[in-house]
Structures are given as C-alpha cells and as structure tokens.
Amino acid sequence: MKTLLIAVCFAVALLTFGVASAQDTTNHDDMKAEDSKNEVQVTGTISETGKTFVSEIDAKSWTIINPDVVKGHEGHHVILTANFDADKKEVRVVSLKMPK
Numbered sequence: 001m002k003t004l005l006i007a008v009c010f011a012v013a014l015l016t017f018g019v020a021s022a023q024d025t026t027n028h029d030d031m032k033a034e035d036s037k038n039e040v041q042v043t044g045t046i047s048e049t050g051k052t053f054v055s056e057i058d059a060k061s062w063t064i065i066n067p068d069v070v071k072g073h074e075g076h077h078v079i080l081t082a083n084f085d086a087d088k089k090e091v092r093v094v095s096l097k098m099p100k
Contacts, residue, residue: 038083038084039081039082039083039094040081040082040083040084041079041080041081042055042056042057042079042080042082042084043055043056043057043077043078043079043080043099044056044057044077044078044080045075045076045077045078046064046070046073046074046075046076046078046096047074047075048074048075049074050064050067050070050071050073050074051063051064051067052064053070053080053082053091053093056077060089061089062084062089062090062091063088063089063090063091064090064091064092064093065090065091065092066092066093069093069094069095069096070093070096073096073098076098077098077099078096078097078098078099079096079097079098079099080093080094080095080096081093081094081095081096082094
C-alpha cells in the first residue's frame with residue numbers, strides 16, 4: 001500500500017511538472033534582439049522632403065519608413081543608425097547624428 005501511494009504521488013508530480021512547463025508564457029521578445037543585430041551605421045543625406053535617404057557610399061536612395069525620426073534634419077548630411085530592407089529599398093531609422 002505504501003509503495004502504491006509513493007508511485008501515485010510520483011506520477012502526479014511528473015504530470016504537474018509537465019503541465020507547468022507546457023504553459024511557459026514568458027515573453028520571448030526575439031524580434032527586438034534580431035532588429036538590433038541588423039542595425040547599420042551609414043553616412044548620407046536626408047532628402048529635402050525627409051522621406052528618402054541617399055547613401056554616401058553607393059548613392060542608393062532608400063525610402064524612410066519612419067520620417068518623424070528625421071524631422072528637422074531635412075537636407076542635412078547625417079550618420080544614420082538604421083535597419084535596411086534591401087528587397088523593399090526601405091530604411092527604418094533608429095537614430096541619427098550630425099557628423100563632425
């Protein structure tokens with residue numbers, strides 16, 4: 001009888017552990033980590049409209065998908081920290097600074 005009770009308790013403990021681990025709801029925010037890995041620093045010019053960025057290296061034009069970040073720097077030569085999407089020719093600006 002004692003061994004049966006121990007076996008039942010052990011089985012219940014295993015089931016409880018299995019159910020608890022299957023319900024792991026911790027927030028794994030892999031997207032932010034992935035985005036930060038793709039950030040690149042590039043020097044170039046913001047267009048007069050603030051909607052495009054022209055790279056100094058290859059003179060390619062990129063559409064800025066968050067133009068509010070570059071507001072006030074239209075027409076300026078800047079250093080962007082950004083995520084580039086080569087397929088869509090778009091850039092998401094993370095930050096910018098004026099070169100020295």
